[in-house]
Amino acid sequence: xxxxxxxxxxxxxxxxxxxxxxxxxxxxxxxxxxxxxxxxxxxxxxxxxxxxxxxxxxxxxxxxxxxxxxxxxx
Amino acid sequence: xxxxxxxxxxxxxxxxxxxxxxxxxxxxxxxxxxxxxxxxxxxxxxxxxxxxxxxxxxxxxxxxxxxxxxxxxxxxxxxxxxxxxxxxxxxxxxxxxxxxxxxxxxxxxxxxxxxxxxxxxxxxxxxxxxxxxxxxxxxxxxxxxxxxxxxxxxxxxxxxxxxxxxxxxxxxxxxxxxxxxxxxxxxxxxxxxxxxxxxxxxxxxxxxxxxxxxxxxxxxxxxxxxxxxxxxxxxxxxxxxxxxxxxxxxxxxxxxxxxxxxxxxxxxxxxxxxxxxxxxxxxxxxxxxxxxxxxxxxxxxxxxxxxxxxxxxxxxxxxxxxxxxxxxxxxxxxxxxxxxxxxxxxxxxxxxxxxxxxxxxxxxxxxxxxxxxxxxxxxxxxxxxxxxxxxxxxxxxxxxxxxxxxxxxxxxxxxxxxxxxxxxxxxxxxxxxxxxxxxxxxxxxxxxxxxxxxxxxxxxxxxxxxxxxxxxxxxxxxxxxxxxxx
Numbered sequence: 001x002x003x004x005x006x007x008x009x010x011x012x013x014x015x016x017x018x019x020x021x022x023x024x025x026x027x028x029x030x031x032x033x034x035x036x037x038x039x040x041x042x043x044x045x046x047x048x049x050x051x052x053x054x055x056x057x058x059x060x061x062x063x064x065x066x067x068x069x070x071x072x073x074x
Numbered sequence: 075x076x077x078x079x080x081x082x083x084x085x086x087x088x089x090x091x092x093x094x095x096x097x098x099x100x101x102x103x104x105x106x107x108x109x110x111x112x113x114x115x116x117x118x119x120x121x122x123x124x125x126x127x128x129x130x131x132x133x134x135x136x137x138x139x140x141x142x143x144x145x146x147x148x149x150x151x152x153x154x155x156x157x158x159x160x161x162x163x164x165x166x167x168x169x170x171x172x173x174x175x176x177x178x179x180x181x182x183x184x185x186x187x188x189x190x191x192x193x194x195x196x197x198x199x200x201x202x203x204x205x206x207x208x209x210x211x212x213x214x215x216x217x218x219x220x221x222x223x224x225x226x227x228x229x230x231x232x233x234x235x236x237x238x239x240x241x242x243x244x245x246x247x248x249x250x251x252x253x254x255x256x257x258x259x260x261x262x263x264x265x266x267x268x269x270x271x272x273x274x275x276x277x278x279x280x281x282x283x284x285x286x287x288x289x290x291x292x293x294x295x296x297x298x299x300x301x302x303x304x305x306x307x308x309x310x311x312x313x314x315x316x317x318x319x320x321x322x323x324x325x326x327x328x329x330x331x332x333x334x335x336x337x338x339x340x341x342x343x344x345x346x347x348x349x350x351x352x353x354x355x356x357x358x359x360x361x362x363x364x365x366x367x368x369x370x371x372x373x374x375x376x377x378x379x380x381x382x383x384x385x386x387x388x389x390x391x392x393x394x395x396x397x398x399x400x401x402x403x404x405x406x407x408x409x410x411x412x413x414x415x416x417x418x419x420x421x422x423x424x425x426x427x428x429x430x431x432x433x434x435x436x437x438x439x440x441x442x443x444x445x446x447x448x449x450x451x452x453x454x455x456x457x458x459x460x461x462x463x464x465x466x467x468x469x470x471x472x473x474x475x476x477x478x479x480x481x482x483x484x485x486x487x488x489x490x491x492x493x494x495x496x497x498x499x500x501x502x503x504x505x506x507x508x509x510x511x512x513x514x515x516x517x518x519x520x521x522x523x524x525x526x527x528x529x530x531x532x533x534x535x536x537x538x539x540x541x542x543x544x545x546x547x548x549x550x551x552x553x554x555x556x557x558x559x560x
Contacts, residue, residue, distance in 0.1 A: 012390070015434065031346065032361045033430060036369040036397070040390055043374055044381075050370055052211065 002067050005042070009066075012041050018063045025057035035060060042066075048073040075119040077320045078272045080547050086116065094328065095253075106225050106248065109328060113230040117194070124192035127165065128228060134161055135202040136223040139209050143216035151210045158206040162199045169195055174411035194234040196408060200359055202227050205241040207363060214241050222248045231324035235317050237335040237355035244330055251329035261326025263536065268319025270539045273546040275505065276313035278498040279305045285491055287461060291470035291479035298488025299474035299481075301499065307457045308502035311340065314353070340453065340506045343445030345425040348453060356408070360401055368397045391431070399423055409460070414468060418459050425452060 009018055013034055016024075024030040030038070038060070039050045048070065053059075059069045075082050090112045099105045118125040135158065142154040169192055176187040205226065208214040217223040226248065232239050286294060286302020294302070318335035325332045339352035349357050373393040380389035406419015435441035458475075462468035473479035492499070510532075517525045 028350070031350070032365060033346070033394070033398075033426075036365070036373075037390070037394065039370070040374065040377065040393065044377070044386065044390075049374075052366055052370065055366055055370075 001070070002063060005067055005070065006063060008041055008045055009038060012037055018066070022062040024062060025060050030060060038066070042070055046070055046074060075116050077317070077324075078269055078277075078543075078547055081119075083544075083547055086112070091327065102250070103219075103221075105328075107221055109229060110221055110225045113225065113228045113233060116230040117228065117233060121193050124190075124195075127169075127192055127195075128198065131162070131165065131198060131202055132220070132224040132227050134158075135206055135227065136217065136220050138206045139216040139223065140218065142206060142210045146210055146212040155207055155210045158203055162203045166195060166199050171407075171411045197236045197238055198227055198233060200238050200356075201232075201240075204238070204359060204363060208241055214245055217241075217245070217248070229325075229330075231321040231328075231330075232332065235314070235321075236353070237318055237321060237332055238359050239332055239355070243333055247330050253329045257329065258327050261323040261328075263323070264326060265320050265323030266536055266540055266543070268316040268321075268323060269543050269547075271312040271316030271319060271505075273543050274539070275498060275502050276309045276316055277546070278495060279309035279312065279502055282491055282495045282499070283309050283461070286488075287467075287471065289474075289487075291474045292481050293487075294471075294474040294479070295482045295485040295488040296475065296477045297484045298492065299471060301488065301492050303454050303458050303471075303475065305495070305499060305502075306461050307340075307454050308499070308506055310457065310461075311336075311506055312502065338506070338508050340450060341446070341508065342449050342453075343442050344429050344449055345422065345452060346429050348449055349422070349426070356405070360405055364404060365397060365401045368400060369394075373397045394430075395427055398427055402426065412463075413465050414459050414462050417465060417468075418456060421456050421459070 006018060009016070016029060016034060018024065021027060021029055025035070035055060039055070042048065043050060050073065054069055054073070059065055075086060077083075090108075093099060094105055094108055099108050114125060114128070117128055121128075138154055138158045138161075142151050142158075145151040145154070169189055173185070173187040173189045177185055180186045205214070205217075205223075209216045217226065226239075226241060226244060229239075282305035283302050286298050286305065289298070315336040322332045322334070333355065335353060335355050337351040337354065339348050342348035342351055373396060376396060377389045377393040380392055383389075384392065402419045402423035403416065404419070405422065406415045406417075409415045409418070435444065455472075455475075458471050459465075459468040462471060470479060474481050477483060514525070514528060517528050
């Protein structure tokens with residue numbers, strides 16, 4: 001799943017290297033617009049619905065955290 | 075009451091501090107009560123009638139907070155949040171936008187609804203609304219003590235012009251906070267920086283800006299038009315960030331820790347970055363209470379509908395653009411009931427969307443340099459429409475800047491005033507960038523002794539600034555902060 005998500009995010013947010021940091025949100029690499037793009041794509045791909053709580057930085061700070069968040073919503 | 079006025083500096087503030095730290099305010103609850111009392115007095119000083127509106131806002135939001143705490147994240151809770159939105163936003167609508175709409179409908183020259191705008195209503199309304207929403211979301215517990223709830227909404231340092239403080243930032247501090255000489259002196263230092271920004275820079279730059287904006291387009295030289303726009307760009311930064319510095323400093327003096335509201339916005343390399351550095355508390359408010367909820371709900375539904383028609387990629391772009399449009403138009407109109415703010419918000423929207431979908435330059439250094447200068451230019455030009463009284467006045471101003479209004483390139487009037495205030499323009503440009511921090515960091519790397527000397531010099535400079543501030547505060551007229559109008 002991690003590879004699939006990385007491939008998907010690479011297509012919609014090519015400017016962001018999701019493997020480079022464990023503090024993607026905290027460091028401002030992922031800003032609010034990128035977060036919404038990411039969430040929108042993952043929602044479409046996996047048919048999941050994100051809640052506002054899932055937009056907390058700890059859920060999106062790294063590719064592993066993103067994968068875990070998606071898994072928890074499946 | 076204005077922080078930079080003599081009444082505040084030499085009467086209100088000393089009395090508040092002396093009693094706050096006196097044996098009369100032994101416990102934290104008495105201290106909070108005292109702060110609430112003086113905050114209401116502070117507001118009533120300028121708004122003797124609208125204080126009732128403020129008290130009503132405290133009572134309604136306090137009650138809604140308690141009510142919604144019994145049913146967070148439920149359908150009933152959603153209904154209570156909707157009620158909070160209706161109440162708070164209708165207050166804002168009635169006092170801020172209805173007179174404007176009525177004025178547009180009424181025959182020319184008539185003012186059918188002469189309602190004055192209650193000072194700070196845009197700030198305390200947003201603050202109160204965020205409190206109810208956060209309780210509904212389960213992020214915060216409801217405040218059971220109405221005086222503490224009142225203090226959160228009405229605390230005088232941030233009451234009039236922000237920062238828009240989230241309840242989560244101060245909820246614990248309302249119940250337990252530490253006071254120390256060190257914290258107090260840090261707060262006083264910060265307050266002094268803000269006061270100096272306002273009195274020594276913003277108020278001086280305002281002279282150039284006001285003179286330039288007041289001239290007829292044909293009588294405003296190109297150079298004076300650009301100088302006026304630059305002066306206003308610097309004025310509004312020092313005015314508003316100065317106010318935020320004073321609010322943060324005052325908060326510290328009473329043991330509160332507010333979040334930063336500015337981070338050198340004019341060094342930004344894009345409009346998107348600029349909005350992460352300018353009026354941070356407003357940007358974050360719109361993000362958390364409008365942008366994210368719209369993106370997770372209506373935007374997803376819109377995308378699903380569009381996907382079959384325009385495909386996956388385009389539907390993603392269109393739904394994202396739709397949400398950004400709503401957010402930026404709301405941000406624009408939040409600043410004031412005038413078409414100038416609607417257009418200003420639309421311009422921000424256009425640049426932010428463009429930045430999302432443009433291709434970045436391959437040469438990153440060149441991209442950064444180009445980004446910095448183009449952002450500076452865009453911000454400078456959009457400040458013109460922000461400050462203009464009407465769209466017509468803004469167009470006239472742009473015509474002067476572009477040498478299209480039959481104006482001279484230079485004239486003696488403009489040159490005289492630029493000459494008079496060139497020191498303030500230069501100082502404004504210097505301090506709008508992190509020069510002092512840069513010098514401190516450079517010295518830290520080179521020599522500890524030099525750094526100590528630099529700190530000593532800064533202390534001396536602050537003492538001089540204090541003396542100058544006192545002179546300006548005593549001698550100056552009434553100079554309200556720009557954001558008081560919002």
